[in-house]
Amino acid sequence: MDLLPIGAPALPLDEAGKYVAGAYVVFLVLLLVYVAIMAAKLQRIERELRELATFAEARANAEEAAPQEEVSAP
Amino acid sequence: MYGTGLRPLSIATVVLIAAALSLTFFYAPLDADQGFVQKIFYLHVPLAIIALLGFVVGGVFAIAHLRSGDRRWDAYSYVAIHMSVIFGVAVLVTGGIWAKASWGHWWVWDEPTLVSFLIVFLMYATYYPFRYAIEDRDRQARYASVFAITAGAFVPLNFMAVRMAESLVHPRTFATAEGGLPGEMMFTFLVSLAAMALLWVTLVKLELTAKSASGQLKRLRRALDAPTSGGSSRVAPEVS
Numbered sequence: 543m544d545l546l547p548i549g550a551p552a553l554p555l556d557e558a559g560k561y562v563a564g565a566y567v568v569f570l571v572l573l574l575v576y577v578a579i580m581a582a583k584l585q586r587i588e589r590e591l592r593e594l595a596t597f598a599e600a601r602a603n604a605e606e607a608a609p610q611e612e613v614s615a616p
Numbered sequence: 617m618y619g620t621g622l623r624p625l626s627i628a629t630v631v632l633i634a635a636a637l638s639l640t641f642f643y644a645p646l647d648a649d650q651g652f653v654q655k656i657f658y659l660h661v662p663l664a665i666i667a668l669l670g671f672v673v674g675g676v677f678a679i680a681h682l683r684s685g686d687r688r689w690d691a692y693s694y695v696a697i698h699m700s701v702i703f704g705v706a707v708l709v710t711g712g713i714w715a716k717a718s719w720g721h722w723w724v725w726d727e728p729t730l731v732s733f734l735i736v737f738l739m740y741a742t743y744y745p746f747r748y749a750i751e752d753r754d755r756q757a758r759y760a761s762v763f764a765i766t767a768g769a770f771v772p773l774n775f776m777a778v779r780m781a782e783s784l785v786h787p788r789t790f791a792t793a794e795g796g797l798p799g800e801m802m803f804t805f806l807v808s809l810a811a812m813a814l815l816w817v818t819l820v821k822l823e824l825t826a827k828s829a830s831g832q833l834k835r836l837r838r839a840l841d842a843p844t845s846g847g848s849s850r851v852a853p854e855v856s
Contacts, residue, residue: 558652561717565656565710569663572706573815580822587829594833597842 618825625821629814636804636811644804656714658804662812664707664733668771670700670816671740675768678761690757691853693764695823697743699816704737728781732774739767757853827853 640658647654674696681689711730712722724730746763750756797805836842 558717561653561713562655565659565713568709568713569659569706572702572709576702576819580826583826584829587826587833590833590837594836594840594842598840601840 618821618828622818622821622825625814625818629811629818632807632811632814636808639804639807644801645798647801650718653714653717656710656717658808660707660710660714661805662809663703663710665809666812666816667700667703667707668736668775669813670696670703671736671771672768674700675765675771678764678768681757681761682765687757687853690761691824691827692820693761694747694853695820695827697740697764699820699823701737701740701743702819703812703816704733704740707733708737728778732778736767736771736774739770743767760853 636658640655644655644658646652647657674693677689677693677696681687681693711733715724715730716722743760743763747756747760750759796802
């Protein structure tokens with residue numbers, strides 16, 4: 543292993559700024575990716591809930607119509 | 617009702633993160649040795665501490681699962697570990713950037729702090745294939761809990777071993793008076809740590825809310841005897 547520049551002087555601000563910005567941006571991007579994935583998940587749940595509500599309504603309508611047909615039949 | 621209190625928690629998290637960032641860049645003094653690059657410390661170290669604590673919390677939830685048999689604890693354990701793995705990715709990336717800036721290398725293989733964190737991270741990366749390789753839900757939950765407890769116990773042991781090891785380049789910030797922080801830096805660090813802890817809690821709660829909604833939806837679908845539409849084929853833990 544090469545000797546590491548432990549005692550090296552601090553990087554100038556313009557060069558250090560790139561690294562600091564890089565670290566914080568990476569963190570922000572990770573956070574945004576996670577939130578985007580969660581948003582997609584919640585959208586899927588919402589869509590499935592809508593489908594389920596439509597299914598339940600259709601079934602309730604069908605059940606309501608069924609006894610009437612039985613009564614009206616001679 | 618995992619969504620209860622999520623909004624105030626999210627607002628508190630955003631406020632605390634904004635405060636931590638403000639303190640980092642406008643209040644904490646520049647480090648005498650590293651200069652501006654040391655600002656990464658206020659992101660990297662709190663992330664690492666919270667990730668490691670999250671792994672331990674996952675183990676504690678797993679103990680509760682094995683003791684009670686309540687599947688909710690398994691889901692909590694899963695989400696805690698999942699969130700800590702995400703934080704772990706951030707730790708490795710921000711650490712690499714900081715290492716490059718201050719040591720001139722992205723990674724140093726003979727540095728115990730770095731390598732031990734990588735070992736812990738890779739160990740938890742195996743949690744997912746291990747978990748999803750088991751189809752039976754009860755067995756999956758039990759085995760995953762045993763994994764979480766064993767790995768969770770390894771984390772503090774590993775941490776202590778690293779603290780006792782001789783460091784080559786990685787600073788031991790809180791170990792000695794020599795490595796202690798001045799007041800302003802310590803205050804900024806503690807606020808950053810609180811911000812990261814709150815972020816972890818908020819994201820865990822968000823994930824649990826989504827899992828709970830998904831679980832309720834499946835229950836509703838079963839109750840209505842409705843046809844299933846696509847969805848994930850993974851046997852992920854559910855909260856109902």
